[in-house]
Amino acid sequence: MKKIICILFSFTVLIASLFADKSRFYENGKVIDTVYVDSEDGLKVRDYPSLKSNRICGLSHKMRLQVVAVGKEETIDNITDPWIEILIPNIYWKNRDVPEYGWVFGGYLSKNQSEKGMALNTLKEKKEYLLQNGYYWSYNSYFVKFYRNGRYECFVDGTPKYGNGNWTLDENDNLILVMDGIDTPQRYHITKYDYGFFEAEESLLSSNRTVVFGLRVDWEVLSNQDLIYTREMYYLYDRVQLFVADLSYSRSRVEKIIKSGIPPLENSFNSYVEEKYVLYKKYWDPIKLEHQKKADAMK
Structure with missing residues (x-):
């Protein structure tokens, strides 16, 4: 009887894993760079890929995130998906110069930013x-x-x-x-x-x-890289500051933007975008490789 139960359990886990949409976190065989929070209630960041682990901070709906690794799969709220390790937005770093990482459940992430707006009826x-x-x-x-x-x-x-x-x-x-x-x-x-x-x-x-x-925000605030992820200005930042960053010719400013997890703009009119993309990949590829090895060891 126990053997039958074990077989059924193993079969259930196998079926669940088949229905997990891991592919959306990969592109051309590599882990994607950017995801967005897809939960109007927000999303918790944890220090380990488990609901039993410690909560580090909370993220807002639609927030842009830098992916560093894809972890083990789990079924939460009837959703089977992998845990995703991310660069925590720098507003939450204890030391603004020292990046921090955490885990979020992939079931509440989207590869593309949701086009759904607020439901205002009257x-x-x-x-x-x-x-x-x-x-x-x-x-x-x-x-x-x-x-x-x-x-x-x-x-x-x-x-x-x-x-x-x-x-x-x-x-x-x-x-x-x-x-x-x-x-x-x-x-x-x-x-x-x-x-x-x-x-x-x-x-x-x-x-x-x-x-x-x-949302109105003074340009002095927009140019302050330490504040780019505050909830109050995130959407204006995503549409305006990203272009400002893309137009920056300062090597030190570009590097600071890249370290904050901001990729170069797609379809940019800036002739320097290819150079920035090379810098972006040069910085993040080794970090993602190291974190993925650790994530694989946890599975």
Whole structure:
């Protein structure tokens, strides 16, 4: 009887392992570099690939992570997936110059950043969302702040107030901005509300373009590499600071960005991206090889 139970148990483990989607953590036979947290409740980082191990910190939904190794498989919440060792975001390092690593369960990671935004159902909820923060207004290089009385203010980076106007939002997610002294309104159809930013289509005479309104953060903060993973600015960082980093010609700055787990941009217009990718691989490949050997020994 015990022998039959053991056989059935072994068969169950084998079937579970067959259904584990390990392949999504590999590309061209190698462990991928980047994953994203795919859990609106966040994700715990642990010091060992086990739910019984110590919790190091928590990660926000959609946060970008640098992968260093793929560990043993486990079934958690009816999901069979491997544990993934990551570079802990540097906001949590005890010493900002000494990188730290931890383990997260792969069942709550995605290879691609989720396109699903926030579920705001009523016009009141959407207006309250717009009132929460000031936003960086892409293309115009403005900061815009919405007020409850239907007014808004614009600022240009590093300067006093640029202009005022009236704003409205209708049931169809159409944001109308009318600046004082200018009769022609600016019309934006909001296509996505998300954590720290919203995206909209701007209607122009010649064409339509996507405009991002991101959480307002001073450029001094954006340039501070020690703060890039704070939850308050993560999404603006992901869309703006990554481009700023990509345009940096400073070797020391590039190396600091790479050590923080930020790969060069894909489809970059920067002619230096290939050189940066070489630096990125030169730094991370030996680290990933070393960590993978240790992870294999744990299996």
